[in-house]
Structures are given as C-alpha cells and as structure tokens.
Amino acid sequence: MTAPRTYSPRTADLSCDLLVVGGGVFGLWIARHAALRGLDTILIEKDRVGSGASGGLLGALIPHLPERWDAKKKFQFEALTSLPDLVRAIEEETGLDCGYRRCGRLMPLWKESFADIAVKQTAAARQNWSTPETGFAWDIVERPPLDGWPAADAMPLGLVVDTLAARIDPRSYLAALRRSIESRVRIIESEAFEACADGVVETSGGKRIMAGRTVLSAGYETFPILGQLLGGEAASYGRPVKGQAALLAAELDDDLPLVFHDGTYVIVHDGGRVAVGSTSEQRFDAPFSTDAALDTVLDKARRLCPAIAGAPVIERWAGLRPRAVGRNPMIGALPDHPDVIVATGGFKITFGIAHKMAECVIDLATGGTPDLPESFRFAAHLKDRK
Numbered sequence: 001m002t003a004p005r006t007y008s009p010r011t012a013d014l015s016c017d018l019l020v021v022g023g024g025v026f027g028l029w030i031a032r033h034a035a036l037r038g039l040d041t042i043l044i045e046k047d048r049v050g051s052g053a054s055g056g057l058l059g060a061l062i063p064h065l066p067e068r069w070d071a072k073k074k075f076q077f078e079a080l081t082s083l084p085d086l087v088r089a090i091e092e093e094t095g096l097d098c099g100y101r102r103c104g105r106l107m108p109l110w111k112e113s114f115a116d117i118a119v120k121q122t123a124a125a126r127q128n129w130s131t132p133e134t135g136f137a138w139d140i141v142e143r144p145p146l147d148g149w150p151a152a153d154a155m156p157l158g159l160v161v162d163t164l165a166a167r168i169d170p171r172s173y174l175a176a177l178r179r180s181i182e183s184r185v186r187i188i189e190s191e192a193f194e195a196c197a198d199g200v201v202e203t204s205g206g207k208r209i210m211a212g213r214t215v216l217s218a219g220y221e222t223f224p225i226l227g228q229l230l231g232g233e234a235a236s237y238g239r240p241v242k243g244q245a246a247l248l249a250a251e252l253d254d255d256l257p258l259v260f261h262d263g264t265y266v267i268v269h270d271g272g273r274v275a276v277g278s279t280s281e282q283r284f285d286a287p288f289s290t291d292a293a294l295d296t297v298l299d300k301a302r303r304l305c306p307a308i309a310g311a312p313v314i315e316r317w318a319g320l321r322p323r324a325v326g327r328n329p330m331i332g333a334l335p336d337h338p339d340v341i342v343a344t345g346g347f348k349i350t351f352g353i354a355h356k357m358a359e360c361v362i363d364l365a366t367g368g369t370p371d372l373p374e375s376f377r378f379a380a381h382l383k384d385r386k
C-alpha cells in the first residue's frame, strides 16, 4: 500500500490492510482482488454474504446500447468480454458452477420507430463491438431460433439478436466467489459498520478494526454512511430502487437466449429454472416483499414466452438496488477521508462489471490510477448532488 497508516494493533481488536464493508457481488470481488494482490483483507457483512440485492434471481449480463459509444460503454464491453475467463478460473479453483452462459438476448421489434433505430444499432455494434474480430453482433432477424420464444404476436417487425448478452446464476456465483476467498480473507458476518475515524472502524458487535483502507461497498446502505461521514442527506448521494422478480420451474433448453421486452426479462437458468423480472420502483412501503406489481410482470412474461405460461412459481423475491445520484457506479476516495473509498451504485448492471470495477477499487487503494470512466468517479457524482 502507498503511504500506509501507522497504527498500534493494541488499540484495536483486529487490523488489516483493507477492510471491505458489505458482502454483495461488488464487495466479494473487491475482497478477491485485494487478496490476489497480497493485501491482508477483512470483509464485514451486517447480515449474511449475499443477503442484499446480489442474492436475487435474475442475473442478466446485458450490454448498453451499442450506439453513442463512450468510456462507460467501453468499460462495460471490456468487462462483459473478460468475465467468462474469470468465472472459469473461479469455477476451477472452487469446484462450484456459477451458472454462466453466453446465451445472447432477443428483443422483439414491435414499433416502426424501434425497427429504424435497430438498423442504426446494428451498424454501431459492428463498429464499437468490433463484430468482424469479436463475433459479437446486434442483428435483426425475422424469426427466433425457437418458434414461440418469444411469441410471434410480440414481434410483428422481427427481432434483434444481441449475441454479447449473457446470464449468470446470482446465488451460485456468490457462493463460488465466497468460496474463492474464504482461505485468504477473514469474512465476518452479522457485524455491521457503525462508524469510523482515523483508520479505526467500529462495528455493531463492538469490535474496533484498524484498517489501512476501508471500502464502503454496502449497496444502497452506503448512501447513509456517506451522509454520516461527509454530511448531508443520504438521498443526496443516492437512493434505493426496489425490484421484484420471480423464479419459475420449467424444463426448457438452457441454451435458450434470454428475452427482453419493454422492461421485462425472461431468463432460462440451468436446472429447469426460469427467472422473470423485474419491477423498478422509486417509491415503496415494503422494500422486501412482493405484491401485485410482480404479478403484472409475470403476466407480461407469460404472454411474451408462452412456453412458461403454465410454469409454477417457486420463489418470489424483492430487493433494493443501489442507484447513485449520478446514475452510474460511484467509486472514489472520500474528500477529507482519503483512507475511505466508496464503491457502490451499479444499479441494474453490477453483475456484469463488478469484477472490473473491483480491480479499479484496488488500484485506488494501493495508490494506483485506475482507468475509470469519469462518470463513475465520486467527484462526478458530487456535481449532481442537489
């Protein structure tokens, strides 16, 4: 670490180079990269690893639209294309399957204006995704690979096939990530961050942890911590957005592309399971329970993909996504707290980019200069604060 803080372990119960707060997909990746770089790392999780938004059902790894290319889209493209090798390495290390498949995505064209835009997007993907070299394409086709997936009446103008999209099983992925760090990172569950000053973090269980750097990757609960450390309302840093999803039992070909239509995803996972979601709710009374809004999404999904029309629901789930004020991931050292780094706010795309963002976080923690899109930097978010 550059300029390590000097401290006396006698004043703390535990000490480490890096303390990660939060055991979601982002925190686990940060801990993994830290351990791989030889940092003595502790991860604290207020509940159980995977009990936040990352413990859900969907696991869509979806690229941004290929036109209007910018640093954010390039970052995501590189993340999505580098993920399969990293997943394979974790699977080999742990013997656990992450449920990853580059399944591609089908998007019905149901409006003339969408069909026109899709033509431009095809050309943009060819250039920005380097289709001739990478093979990743955004094509317009008349018929889906399997009749009824999606229903013909949902796609009067054909459909777009995006071959870059993939899916991963969120819970299997988290279990494998956890297993991959268990022997190198001290994971402490049921222990929440409460406060920090001068490199010492105090936890809900009364522990004092002396840390060279602390990374706040507590999902949407990072925003109140920022308010506590920097002043201001939690909402001026970001907000939770509720999402509801469901898991159905259906024996379908697990190579089927995922279907995306008007905000609704239908994703075939391994083992006869199909995930459907999700809602996007800015206002909610009951953050972790499902309601009629999920039934509406389920009805839509069943009309879209009649193959799941009679499939029984085996789980209904709701969670809160972290959406930072600048709408992009939020990464950076805190003003006046250079030993504290914020890492949150991936909103709907975190699963596809957490590994690459985590590498940037560790670059930052070790005094490097990460190649981050400007819009991800904490300073850029501060400009959007009201």
Ligand SMILES: Cc1cc2nc3c(=O)[nH]c(=O)nc-3n(C[C@H](O)[C@H](O)[C@H](O)COP(=O)(O)OP(=O)(O)OC[C@H]3O[C@@H](n4cnc5c(N)ncnc54)[C@H](O)[C@@H]3O)c2cc1C
Pocket: 021, 022, 023, 024, 025, 026, 027, 044, 045, 046, 047, 048, 049, 050, 051, 052, 053, 054, 055, 056, 058, 059, 060, 061, 191, 192, 193, 194, 217, 218, 219, 220, 221, 222, 242, 243, 244, 245, 277, 278, 279, 318, 319, 320, 321, 322, 343, 344, 345, 346, 347, 348, 349, 350, 351, 352
């Ligand atoms: C219905 C739904 C569907 C989604 N679908 C997709 C999708 O298909 N693809 C995709 O990429 N993204 C999707 N997302 C978004 C994605 O789940 C989140 O962006 C992602 O999980 C955020 O990961 P995280 O690690 O930042 O936060 P989290 O997973 O929320 O992890 C934060 C952790 O920090 C812990 N914590 C909180 N406070 C403290 C504290 N004080 N001390 C210690 N620990 C603390 C929490 O318990 C939690 O475990 C979806 C979200 C929802 C709700």
